Amino acid sequence: MTSVQLAVVGAHLAxxxxxxxxxxxxxxxxRASRTAPSYRLYAMAGTTPPKPALVHAAGGGSIELEIYELDVAAFGSFVAEVPAPLAIGTVALExxxxxxxxxxxxxxxxxAEDITALGGWRAFMALQAG
Structure with missing residues (x-):
């Protein structure tokens, strides 16, 4: 394996x-895509910049995301910078x-605020901007 695909849903979007x-x-x-309809998206409290939390959950929805490809070494250095309570896991796509x-x-x-019904982070940020 020489590269890894990574889905981003919030502050790492273009x-x-x-x-x-x-x-x-x-x-x-x-490519742009969506999660399988089994996730909930939350706007986490007190993060700078604002960040969402994607959680696999019963009764969830389909959340907009972007997929990027990184070389394995770049992926490793990226993951090392991910702060808790966020993590890198496996995300099921639609x-x-x-x-x-x-x-x-x-x-x-x-x-955190449940923003699943908005369908994605961009919609939430647009609401925040007024």
Missing amino acids: GMPLHHQLTSRQARFV DGTSVKGFVAEPRAMEG
């Missing part, structure tokens, strides 16, 4: 504040495949 952590590692955009992607520990939901 145009968002942490996207540079992908571009600085020469990540290549693969087409039945899966990729590595951002997921969250249960503690990420403490004080």
Whole structure:
């Protein structure tokens, strides 16, 4: 294996504040997609910049995401910078495949707002912007 596909759902999306952590590692955009309809998305409390938490859950929805491809070494250096309570796990996609992607520990939901109904982070950020 020489590369890894990585799904991002929040602050690492194109145009968002942490996207540079992908571009600085020469990540290549693969495609926009959605999760399988079994995830909940939360706006975590007290994060700077604002970040979401993606959690596999019964009664969830399908969440918008972007998939990037990174060389294995770049993926490793990226993962080393992911702060708890976020983590990298396996995310099921709407087409039945899966990729590595951002997921969250249960503690990420403490004080968080469930924004699943919005379908993605961009919609939430647009609401916040007014």
